[in-house]
Amino acid sequence: MFKDKETFKHAFTKQLVDKLGVTLEEATESDVYKILSGMIREQIGRDWAETNTTYKEQKEKQVYYFSMEFLIGRLLGNNLLNLGVLNLVKEGLAELGYPFEEVEEQESDAGLGNGGLGRLAACFLDSLASLQYAGHGTGIRYKYGLFEQKILDGNQVELPDYWLQKGNEWEVRRPDKQVEVRFWGNVVTREVQGRLIFETVQYEAVRAVPYDVPIIGFGHSPINTLRLWSAESMMDPFRQPYGQEGSYYRYLDYSRSVESISEFLYPDDSHYEGKLLRLKQQYFLCSAGVQSVLRTFGKLNLPLTELPKKVAIQINDTHPTLVIPELMRLLIDDNGFGWDEAWDITNQVVGYTNHTILSEALEKWPQQMVKELLPRIYMIIEEIDRRFRIQLSERYPDQPERVSRMAVAENNQIRMAHLAIHGGHSINGVAALHTEILKKREMKDFYELYPERFNNKTNGITHRRWLLYANPGLAALVNDCIGTRWIKHPQELNSLIKCCEDSRFQDEVAKVKSRNKERLAQYILDKQGIVVNPDSLFDIQVKRLHAYKRQLLNVFHILHLYNQLKENPQMDIVPRTFVFGAKAAPSYYLAKRIIKLINTVAARINGDKAVNEVLKVIFLENYSVSLAEKIIPAADVSEQISTASKEASGTGNMKFMMNGALTVGTMDGANVEMHEMLGGDNMFIFGLNAEQVQNFYQCGGYSAWDMYNSDSRIHEVMDQLITPGLICSQANEFQDIYQSILDHNDEYFVLKDFSGYVEAHLKVDLAYRNKPDWQKKAILNIAHSGKFSSDCTIREYASEIWRLNPVRRNGK
Known part of the structure; x- marks a missing residue:
């Protein structure tokens, strides 16, 4: 990246003047951070583009890691480390009068996660790139993180974590890659040439705009992408989108509801509105992400029947489980597949990582809420459940209570873990003990039905x-x-x-x-x-x-x-x-x-x-x-x-x-x-x-x-x-x-x-x-x-679940 320390110092000083109009003596730590991060982005831009070109030309299989959290922390130091110039830059900045630790403090921790689930996802992205696998993250670009914690009189007080207040030097907005996500509405069914066609009408549309963050691996590695989706309004308020009296105020209500989708991580779900917003967030992530995956696959000019050979989707806990019915919807409604063929493709593509046995974390959604918010998705889940019940009844003809226990929809609830297990080809626990508990106790019924799908992948850290x-x-x-x-x-x-x-x-x-x-x-x-x-x-x-x-x-x-x-x-x-x-x-x-x-x-x-x-x-x-x-x-x-x-x-x-x-x-x-x-x-x-x-x-x-x-x-x-x-x-x-x-x-x-x-x-x-x-x-x-390095974990995922091989760029 930089030949030596003197080359870096010269380039850095020049960019301070050229881009910010300040001399070295006038520059603040914030200026230094802005220029340094910009220099990194410029240096990696060509490699980032080349990586995407290589994946397309070589038609490499790619994995997409869907997660509600990516706790990536600060990226400046980590990126410099992976580029092999951290010590050189530290020494150069020190000689210019700027301790690196003070410069690094100018970067906010990205408010994209809460705990181990999100940090694991971040470690996995690092290892995917470092091991030269074609692997990307798919998440939400939250405007606010979980919260900023203050301790006042011994008590926790929550303040907004506006981590984007000073901007994010690492992201690139991609409006040309935006997709449309639809909520509410009604499903109209009609028959065309002997085939049922499903169309959702009177829906509420949301624009999903991706912000891409480069994931720089260690050494000469491909540069993968963390794609974070932001929710934006679709309509121009001055065109009176509802075409009736009061439409302006209805638009304002709509706009606020759209902004809330990507506003903050984990809204309070102790009340109906909070539950509804969480469900909106999850479908927004899944729909935008799967549409983007299919669009990227489309550039390979291959039939969609080849999707399992070129795409793997891993869902990180149950939050992104709606990937399954959404992929079914896109295959059936937009691409003309029959149910069985679409189900076979979906099953081969999706893998599910279970992170908990705590009952409150095994998500269930009220059927009526799903039916109203996502009418077509609800129809697909209903059909998945109907067919699954038939399968279970044939397997266990005299055990109706077992069928009820395992059903996807029961007691007016949709069980997301059951949908993930039935809809995916792989279910993994994250430690040997945890996986055994899943197999022998918590998911015993499913293990007996699908023993070949269960496996262990002990978590790791980079x-x-x-x-x-x-x-x-x-x-x-x-x-x-x-x-x-x-x-x-x-x-x-x-x-x-x-x-x-x-x-x-x-x-x-x-x-x-x-x-x-x-x-x-x-x-x-x-x-x-x-x-x-x-x-x-x-x-x-x-x-x-x-x-x-x-x-x-x-x-x-x-x-x-x-x-x-x-x-x-x-x-x-x-x-x-x-x-x-x-x-x-x-x-x-x-x-x-x-x-x-x-x-x-x-x-x-x-x-x-x-x-x-x-x-x-x-x-x-x-x-x-x-x-x-x-x-x-x-x-x-x-x-x-x-x-x-x-x-x-x-x-x-x-x-x-x-x-x-x-x-x-x-x-x-x-x-x-x-x-x-x-x-x-x-x-x-x-x-x-x-x-x-x-x-x-x-x-x-x-x-x-x-x-x-x-x-x-x-x-x-x-x-x-x-x-x-x-x-x-x-x-x-x-x-x-x-x-x-x-x-x-x-x-x-x-x-x-x-x-x-x-x-x-x-x-x-x-x-x-x-x-x-x-x-x-x-x-x-x-x-x-070393056994607990995420490199080891990712190698196991790649060989045993995703069937990925490392990618070589231009023979490197």
């Missing part, structure tokens, strides 16, 4: 983003020890095992960790004015706030430690800094109360001079990808403590592992596979396993009140939630949390696992005192983390 970029000091040590092949072949991190006993290498790894902790401590001081001891053990839990992830268990343990220290100020413990970062969904009351509890406990402990030299609690607001890049490299301990069987996989556990943190965790999600590699000596496992949890759910036998009455530690901590004094400022301040545990019988077994969790942390305390042994464990974690 090691280049989360080690090479986020932790350059550690990456440099890895390079010194084993060379650089691991950057393209992550499983070669295994070679680090030979270094784990090397005392010099251990010391160097410890120094890098110490510098990362100092950096995070400075960030905490700058943001919150709290002094944190970098020599303390950094114990970190950062993830979405949900009851099953059990931040509450972590808080209860902290309270227990605090109680012990108050009773015995001379108690010998390793100094600890507990760090939390999490957003709670705006309508998730209990989760928001847990945030308030964490901050209340933090305020009490941090303000108590008797303990705050050995105990600190920090809640970092507005957790994001860029904040994670600061937090994760600094962690000594990674908290992965979800109730066994509830976390499908987790990817935070992999990021921490890759950065040398030791895991305190349950046998849940990908923790199980980590444990198989590392053994019990190199992580701290505790608590119920998935089988035990399920047994309690099915057979009973667990009483939260019994745990409360039989364990004095639990009794004390629970009472502190409602008794004014030590924690509460008023009586029953956290009565809601108290009742969720005791009166609702502790759904996620916080109290049941409390004792094991305390014991696990005693082992952590003991292990951390032996610094050489701790560093050995940390290095072994890094060495085994």
Whole structure:
């Protein structure tokens, strides 16, 4: 991209003057960011165009990853890294008087996702490009992200996340690629030459305009595309589109409703209007995306019967399931296919990734809502259900209850997971344990019907983003020890095992960790004015706030430690800094109360001079990808403590592992596979396993009140939630949390696992005192983390589901 540092500095300085009319001395960090990102776009433009030409000319099979979320974070540093010029640019900017870190802060985190689902999608896009696969993302260009989180008086307050306020330097608007998406209306059926024709009339049209973001892989790779759709009005208000009195105001209502489709991620669906908007968003994504896919395929001049050979669509959880009936609609209504042929094509093209077994996340839509909003799509789903019921009745003639259990439409609800499983050729879980739970329990009926469709693809993370970029000091040590092949072949991190006993290498790894902790401590001081001891053990839990992830268990343990220290100020413990970062969904009351509890406990402990030299609690607001890049490299301990069987996989556990943190965790999600590699000596496992949890759910036998009455530690901590004094400022301040545990019988077994969790942390305390042994464990974690690279996951998807081959451009 740039021959050398001097070439870069000259080109950069020239562009400042030519494009912004400012000299180097006058330029702001914002100016520097704008010019630098523009230079990257100019450099990659030819390769981007060439990639698309190559895919067309070579008629390569392409995969389209449909997802409601793409948590891509900031792109400046990642793009420079993948282009191989990050260090050159850093040094050049520093010599020009602009620290790269300050320039990077000018970029907003893209507000395109919420948590692991969206970050996984982003990692997959990086790996697809880096491995030279023809693979693209399809999502929505949200005007606002989930929300910007502020903590006021310990409470979460949601502010609009207007991440596009300063524009997005990486996107290119493509009005020539726009498509039309239709809502409402009526379906008119007529017969033409013996064939039924379906036409939707009196519909409301929405313009879907794509904004393309280049996805730059590592090294000399193709440049793929993340296509984000924005909803825009179709009609000119000055032409009175409704042709009647009041049409102007009707147009304004229409315009507002259109804008809301791509306005913000995950509208509140606790009321009818919110549900309707979510359904609109999902169909908007699916219809626009599938129309675009078919248009691209059309340029190959092949018959649509060849579509499965050239196109794969992967739906990321159930949100994009309407891809199935929409593809059927386009094949039947627009291209004249019969039902059976259209169904066969659709089935071969679509694959479904399941991310959860939580009932609230297995989407169901009211039939009447779908019928009114999407009348033709509803007819197709109705026919899918009718034919499926016939198939099931023939297979299970004396089991009508089984047919009802498996039906796509039942009890006035459309079950999106059932539609995805029946309509696609592949259903994959995202960790070995999760897939087994799907096959043996949650989706048992479907597994017995379609055993060949079920497979596992354990989630992964892009090691280049989360080690090479986020932790350059550690990456440099890895390079010194084993060379650089691991950057393209992550499983070669295994070679680090030979270094784990090397005392010099251990010391160097410890120094890098110490510098990362100092950096995070400075960030905490700058943001919150709290002094944190970098020599303390950094114990970190950062993830979405949900009851099953059990931040509450972590808080209860902290309270227990605090109680012990108050009773015995001379108690010998390793100094600890507990760090939390999490957003709670705006309508998730209990989760928001847990945030308030964490901050209340933090305020009490941090303000108590008797303990705050050995105990600190920090809640970092507005957790994001860029904040994670600061937090994760600094962690000594990674908290992965979800109730066994509830976390499908987790990817935070992999990021921490890759950065040398030791895991305190349950046998849940990908923790199980980590444990198989590392053994019990190199992580701290505790608590119920998935089988035990399920047994309690099915057979009973667990009483939260019994745990409360039989364990004095639990009794004390629970009472502190409602008794004014030590924690509460008023009586029953956290009565809601108290009742969720005791009166609702502790759904996620916080109290049941409390004792094991305390014991696990005693082992952590003991292990951390032996610094050489701790560093050995940390290095072994890094060495085994290559298995969890998204490169490995994507290779499995490509060979086993999508049937993709790497693409070579011009022989390269």
